[in-house]
Structure formats: C-alpha cells, structure tokens
Amino acid sequence: xxxxxxxxxxxxxxxxxxxxxxxxxxxxxxxxxxxxxxxxxxxxxxxxxxxxxxxxxxxxxxxxxxxxxxxxxxxxxxxxxxxxxxxxxxxxxxxxxxxxxxxxxxxxxxxxxxxxxxxxxxxxxxxxxxxxxxxxxxxxxxxxxxxxxxxxxxxxxxxxxxxxxxxxxxxxxxxxxxxxxxxxxxxxxxxxxxxxxxxxxxxxxxxxxxxxxxxxxxxxxxxxxxxxxxxxxxxxxxxxxxxxxxxxxxxxxxxxxxxxxxxxxxxxxxxxxxxxxxxxxxxxxxxxxxxxxxxxxxxxxxxxxxxxxxxxxxxxxxxxxxxxxxxxxxxxxxxxxxxxxxxxxxxxxxxxxxxxxxxxxxxxxxxxxxxxxxxxxxxxxxxxxxxxxxxxxxxxxxxxxxxxxxxxxxxxxxxxxxxx
Amino acid sequence: xxxxxxxxxxxxxxxxxxxxxxxxxxxxxxxxxxxxxxxxxxxxxxxxxxxxxxxxxxxxxxxxxxxxxxxxxxxxxxxxxxxxxxxxxxxxxxxxxxxxxxxxxxxxxxxxxxxxxxxxxxxxxxxxxxxxxxxxxxxxxxxxxxxxxxxxxxxxxxxxxxxxxxxxxxxxxxxxxxxxxxxxxxxxxxxxxxxxxxxxxxxxxxxxxxxxxxxxxxxxxxxxxxxxxxxxxxxxxxxxxxxxxxxxxxxxxxxxxxxxxxxxxxxxxxxxxxxxxxxxxxxxxxxxxxxxxxxxxxxxxxxxxxxxxxxxxxxxxxxxxxxxxx
Numbered sequence: 063x064x065x066x067x068x069x070x071x072x073x074x075x076x077x078x079x080x081x082x083x084x085x086x087x088x089x090x091x092x093x094x095x096x097x098x099x100x101x102x103x104x105x106x107x108x109x110x111x112x113x114x115x116x117x118x119x120x121x122x123x124x125x126x127x128x129x130x131x132x133x134x135x136x137x138x139x140x141x142x143x144x145x146x147x148x149x150x151x152x153x154x155x156x157x158x159x160x161x162x163x164x165x166x167x168x169x170x171x172x173x174x175x176x177x178x179x180x181x182x183x184x185x186x187x188x189x190x191x192x193x194x195x196x197x198x199x200x201x202x203x204x205x206x207x208x209x210x211x212x213x214x215x216x217x218x219x220x221x222x223x224x225x226x227x228x229x230x231x232x233x234x235x236x237x238x239x240x241x242x243x244x245x246x247x248x249x250x251x252x253x254x255x256x257x258x259x260x261x262x263x264x265x266x267x268x269x270x271x272x273x274x275x276x277x278x279x280x281x282x283x284x285x286x287x288x289x290x291x292x293x294x295x296x297x298x299x300x301x302x303x304x305x306x307x308x309x310x311x312x313x314x315x316x317x318x319x320x321x322x323x324x325x326x327x328x329x330x331x332x333x334x335x336x337x338x339x340x341x342x343x344x345x346x347x348x349x350x351x352x353x354x355x356x357x358x359x360x361x362x363x364x365x366x367x368x369x370x371x372x373x374x375x376x377x378x379x380x381x382x383x384x385x386x387x388x389x390x391x392x393x394x395x396x397x398x399x400x401x402x403x404x405x406x407x408x409x410x411x412x413x414x415x416x417x418x419x420x421x422x423x424x425x426x427x428x429x430x431x432x433x434x435x436x437x438x439x440x441x442x443x444x445x446x447x448x449x450x451x452x453x454x455x456x457x458x459x460x461x462x463x464x465x466x467x468x469x470x471x472x473x474x475x476x477x478x479x480x481x482x
Numbered sequence: 483x484x485x486x487x488x489x490x491x492x493x494x495x496x497x498x499x500x501x502x503x504x505x506x507x508x509x510x511x512x513x514x515x516x517x518x519x520x521x522x523x524x525x526x527x528x529x530x531x532x533x534x535x536x537x538x539x540x541x542x543x544x545x546x547x548x549x550x551x552x553x554x555x556x557x558x559x560x561x562x563x564x565x566x567x568x569x570x571x572x573x574x575x576x577x578x579x580x581x582x583x584x585x586x587x588x589x590x591x592x593x594x595x596x597x598x599x600x601x602x603x604x605x606x607x608x609x610x611x612x613x614x615x616x617x618x619x620x621x622x623x624x625x626x627x628x629x630x631x632x633x634x635x636x637x638x639x640x641x642x643x644x645x646x647x648x649x650x651x652x653x654x655x656x657x658x659x660x661x662x663x664x665x666x667x668x669x670x671x672x673x674x675x676x677x678x679x680x681x682x683x684x685x686x687x688x689x690x691x692x693x694x695x696x697x698x699x700x701x702x703x704x705x706x707x708x709x710x711x712x713x714x715x716x717x718x719x720x721x722x723x724x725x726x727x728x729x730x731x732x733x734x735x736x737x738x739x740x741x742x743x744x745x746x747x748x749x750x751x752x753x754x755x756x757x758x759x760x761x762x763x764x765x766x767x768x769x770x771x772x773x774x775x776x777x778x779x780x781x782x783x784x785x786x787x788x789x790x791x792x793x794x795x796x797x798x799x800x801x802x803x804x805x806x807x808x
Binding site: 139141142145149167168170254255256309310311312313314448449452455456459460463465 | 561562564581643644645646660662663664665666667670751752754755756757767768770771772773774776
C-alpha cells in the first residue's frame with residue numbers, strides 16, 4: 063500500500079516535471095523532418111476535399127518525400143488557438159489567415175515569402191491584403207470583396223428598371239422611396255456584430271472619397287477630418303434616419319439573418335460578400351441567378367468613379383519557427399496553384415484569387431463581379447487595424463441609435479487609427 | 483483501511499515488481515534495517531504528505547503556477563513589446579478603456595440585481611411549499627430550463643426577442659410599438675440578465691425546496707392559528723427560518739452570474755449593442771482571441787480574479803458567521 067503510494071507519487075512528479083520541461087521548450091515546429099503541419103478552418107469541410115487533393119498532388123511533384131497534415135480548427139476559436147500557438151512559439155508550419163488586420167497583427171510570427179512567390183505574382187490577385195511594409199506574408203486563395211447585390215423582382219415591383227440601377231446617390235435614394243412604397247426595405251442590414259459599417263464603408267468608399275483620398279487611405283495616410291470621410295458616416299446615419307434599413311439593425315446578426323432577409327425578398331439591396339458566405343451562390347438558393355443583380359456603388363461625390371472593393375480573402379502563411387521556410391512556402395504556393403483554385407471556386411462558391419479561371423457558368427452576377435476585378439481597389443476597412451474596426455463597429459451602432467454625432471465618431475476613430 | 487506495520491510483513495517490499503529498479507535500493511535499505519518498525523514509523527509519518535502530494539501538485543502546477551504566470555504576463559507588453567516589462571502600463575490602458583469600464587460597471591449591475599435573482603426562486607419555492615394549486619406541475623416545470631445549455635437558451639431568446647419576433651408581435655396586438663430588446667443599449671443588459679435568471683433559477687429553487695424540507699411545520703401551523711396573513715407568515719416565519727439557505731443561494735447565484743454569462747452574451751448580443759453588455763470575461767476573450775493582446779487580456783484576467791477573490795472572501799465570511807449563529 064505504502065509502496066504503491068510512493069510509486070504513484072513518483073509517477074505524478076515525473077509526469078509533472080516532464081510537462082514542465084516541454085512547456086518552456088520554445089521556438090520549435092511541432093512537425094518532424096519530412097512533415098509539414100497546416101492549420102486552417104476549411105479542410106474539415108466536404109467541399110474542400112478536391113481542392114486539398116489537387117494542392118497536395120501539386121506539392122508532391124516538388125517534394126515527393128514530404129508528408130502534409132491538415133488540421134482543421136473551428137473558425138470561431140481559430141485566432142484564439144493560433145494566439146496560444148504563437149505565444150508558445152510552437153505550432154503549425156503553414157497556416158490559414160484572413161487578409162487584412164488578422165494577418166498584419168501577427169506578422170511577427172511569420173516569415174516573409176516575397177522571394178518565393180515571385181512567379182505567382184502575375185497570375186494571382188489580392189496580394190495587398192497579405193502584405194505589410196512591402197513584404198508578402200501569404201499566398202492568396204480567394205478574393206473577398208463587397209459588391210452591392212440587388213433583387214431584380216423588387217425593382218420590377220417598384221416600377222424601376224432592373225437593368226439600370228441608380229448611378230447617383232440622389233437617384234438611389236429616390237429609387238428606395240419607390241421601393242418603400244412597393245412594400246420593401248431598401249437595405250437588408252445586420253449590424254449586431256458591428257460588421258455592417260465595414261461593408262458600408264468599403265462598398266461606398268470608391269464613390270464617396272476622391273481617388274487621391276482613396277489611395278492615400280490605403281497607403282496609411284488617412285485624413286479622418288476630410289469632409290468626404292465624414293460624408294461616409296453621415297450617409298450611414300442617413301440610411302438609418304430615413305428608415306432605409308431593415309428594422310432592428312443593431313440586434314440583427316449579419317451572418318446570416320440579414321442575408322436571409324435579403325434572400326427572402328424583403329429588402330431590395332444588400333452589401334454582401336463575394337466568397338464563402340453571404341454571396342451569389344448562397345442567395346441562389348431562393349433568388350435564381352436571373353433575379354440577382356450586382357450594381358456599382360452610386361456616386362456620392364461628383365467626379366468619382368465606382369470601383370469594386372476587394373482584397374485577398376483567405377491565404378496561407380508560413381510560420382517563422384518552421385525548419386525549412388522554402389519548403390513550407392512551396393506548400394503555400396501549391397495551395398494557390400491553378401488547378402487547386404479551380405476546384406475551390408467550383409466547390410466552395412468563392413471567387414478564387416486566380417483571375418484566369420473561367421466563371422461563365424455561374425450566372426450574370428458572378429460575371430459582373432469578375433469583370434470588375436481588373437479595375438477594383440483594396441477595400442477601405444481592410445486597411446484598418448482590428449482595434450479600430452472593433453471601435454468603428456460600436457460607434458456605428460451608436461450612429462444608428464442616434465446617441466453620437468458624426469464629428470465625435472471621426473474624432474474617436476482618428477485617435478484609435480493613429481495610436482495603432 | 484489497514485496501514486502501517488501490519489502491512490509490510492504480509493506483503494514484502496515491492497523491489498521485485500516490474501519497473502521497480504529505480505527505487506529498489508531505497509526499499510531494500512529500509513527493509514533490511516534491523517529496526518524495521520522505526521523505519522516503518524517514519525514512512526508512516528510521511529505517508530499523509532505523500533498521499534496528498536498528487537492533489538497538491540495538481541493544484542500548484544495546473545492552478546497556482548499558471549495564475550502566477552498570468553499575473554507576471556500582465557506586466558509585460560504585447561506585439562513588438564512582447565516579453566519586455568511595461569510596469570502597470572496594461573492596467574493603465576484598461577482603466578482608460580471605456581469598454582472595460584463598462585464591463586466593470588456591468589459587474590456592479592449584476593451585484594445590484596442579485597436580490598432579484600434570489601427573490602424569484604425564493605418566492606416561487608414559497609408558493610410551491612404552501613401548495614398553491616398545481617404546485618406539483620410547477621415544481622417540475624421550473625427546473626426544465628436549468629438543464630438547457632446557455633447557447634440553446636440564447637438562441638431561443640434571440641428568436642423570441644428579435645425585432646420582428648413574437649414578443650413584439652404580441653405587444654403590437656395590444657397597440658404597443660415594437661421594442662428593440664437586444665438592440666437598445668439601455669435594455670439589452672437587463673434582457674440578458676433576465677434570460678440568465680430564467681435559465682438558472684431552477685437550481686436555486688431546488689435548494690430552496692430542500693431548505694423548506696427542514697422547516698418546522700409546527701411554527702407555520704402556530705402562525706396560522708394565531709391568524710397571521712400570508713405576508714406575515716413569509717416575513718416573520720419563513721425568511722428567518724431559511725436564513726442559511728438564502729445565504730447559500732446568494733453565494734451560488736453570485737458566482738453563477740459572474741462566471742457563466744459568457745455563453746449567453748456570446749449568442750445573444752456579442753457584447754453589443756454599443757458595447758453595453760460587455761462583462762470582463764467577454765472583454766478578456768475579445769482581447770486575447772480577436773485583438774491579439776494576450777498581455778492586456780492577462781491584466782484584465784488579474785483584475786477579474788481580484789474581484790472574484792474579494793467577493794469569494796466576503797461570502798466565506800458571511801457563511802462562517804451564519805454557521806456560528808446556528
């Protein structure tokens with residue numbers, strides 16, 4: 063009995079000490095030689111199978127002896143788990159990222175892969191969202207953009223021409239009056255998470271800011287006091303005050319309550335996405351491709367030209383603790399190879415980063431979107447830090463409820479933007 | 483359980499057991515000594531420590547050590563300053579952040595609402611105890627929500643409280659305009675707390691009913707014979723007799739409110755609208771997971787820990803005092 067107690071004590075101490083030792087062992091990859099570990103939140107889903115098979119086959123051609131393991135993490139905890147991995151300096155060799163703030167906040171843990179991806183630069187679009195200070199950190203897989211979708215049936219009901227939606231803001235507001243008289247809302251809006259304002263800012267950005275202001279914004283020189291920037295927030299408030307949005311926007315989840323609202327024909331427009339969710343393929347469940355239109359942003363500031371706001375959506379980056387960055391970068395490149403991306407577009411319903419893919423089968427909305435990629439620009443909100451975006455979400459809710467002024471909003475955002 | 487020197491004679495030292503080589507010299511030494519009983523006594527003296535060692539180690543290594551690490555981490559920086567000491571910088575930032583102040587003031591609101599959260603199951607249990615018509619039915623029905631997960635409860639109430647949901651439809655039929663239950667910053671927190679109380683009062687109700695089981699029925703009868711009204715019975719007989727039960731429910735309800743609202747918040751409001759329903763837990767989660775600010779999150783955790791410590795100590799004091807009164 064006593065001996066047993068001693069034994070179990072020895073065992074527990076031994077285990078505990080072993081646990082201690084490995085916890086402080088930092089800066090290593092979890093994988094052994096000849097194996098790469100990939101983290102993402104897509105590989106567990108059925109649609110990803112053919113994509114992954116093709117990517118793996120492409121990688122096998124370059125590194126036949128290297129095994130690749132995909133670990134699918136739940137998306138809502140992905141960055142929490144990744145944060146823990148980064149903190150301990152141990153984790154996957156290659157990992158999936160959302161473009162923009164999510165990857166830029168974490169470049170300390172990544173290897174720049176600029177030199178490895180030189181060959182792909184022409185074929186793929188969306189690099190900007192995965193770059194910081196001129197260095198590229200991930201290969202884009204999909205493009206994420208913020209087109210304005212509209213329901214052609216509602217346009218017909220309101221005696222508007224579905225083939226030519228409004229091109230100026232004033233005409234748009236007039237159209238929305240007609241739509242309201244026909245019994246529908248103008249916008250399906252979900253701003254519970256504070257995401258609505260991000261889509262708004264990016265969708266309306268190209269026609270509200272001048273081209274020079276737009277480029278300066280993306281380059282990091284943001285003048286929050288410019289009248290056009292204020293105008294963005296004034297219009298947001300105006301759509302709320304004029305009851306153009308669906309009711310209870312601040313308590314409606316964008317994913318997917320507001321999209322369901324649009325899809326079920328209760329609202330004429332929605333600022334949606336072009337990949338993953340809330341997009342053409344999702345809507346097609348109830349809105350057939352002929353009924354779904356994509357319009358350019360109506361012009362707010364005279365002299366501006368509408369352009370599609372888009373960035374790299376998701377991409378694969380290489381961790382700085384991986385043993386062979388070149389090999390890991392090769393895997394990231396294989397995950398963006400032409401064949402693999404073709405499968406991703408077809409199976410997942412995403413606009414892939416490879417703009418040479420033929421999308422003519424998917425309906426007029428997709429064709430419009432892809433046609434606009436050439437003249438498209440990076441989205442305004444993607445250039446902001448996660449902290450500023452989070453603050454903007456809360457301020458946008460206050461604008462809708464009327465408890466804050468536009469001047470105060472831009473003041474707070476400017477302070478947050480300059481601090482971060 | 484027979485321990486001590488009767489055992490070794492029946493079962494010799496386990497030197498021969500598989501894998502025992504590492505400790506066998508020690509075992510031999512103690513076994514080979516001529517004055518075996520003394521060695522046995524010494525081992526016996528250590529036995530309790532060895533027996534509690536696993537538990538102590540688990541607490542020290544898995545609880546206290548990470549706790550100290552977290553506190554230590556809260557004094558370091560994030561991002562580029564990772565690992566360097568920033569003194570009280572994180573704490574200054576926290577108290578400068580209106581969102582964190584909202585989270586703290588919401589904790590205060592929870593404390594203020596605590597009497598309501600205790601009174602509801604208390605009153606309902608009283609009615610059941612006094613055998614209102616249908617009390618058997620209510621007794622089982624009241625407990626139902628306690629077995630639902632917060633996520634399911636949150637999803638149900640999301641539907642019920644939606645702007646175009648059934649509750650507003652019912653109000654509309656009475657001519658009352660729709661209320662944005664979860665979209666109005668002045669209302670949302672009360673709705674979430676209300677749903678939390680709805681979801682968890684079943685457990686407190688059971689505790690109250692158990693307390694009632696110990697109530698002296700003769701006292702109640704005597705009060706009735708003396709012509710006491712219901713209000714007088716509750717105030718002068720039931721509440722004094724149940725003092726300890728009430729205190730216990732206070733303690734457990736407080737802990738429940740401070741530690742298990744995350745699921746509801748996450749599903750029902752995501753901390754919104756306008757950040758009005760943030761609680762420290764949710765703030766910690768956002769900073770660590772979404773903002774990549776683990777050090778700041780550590781500082782917020784440390785503050786939450788201090789709050790819980792104070793609340794916990796106060797409650798222990800309270801329980802001790804009521805124990806003495808008995």
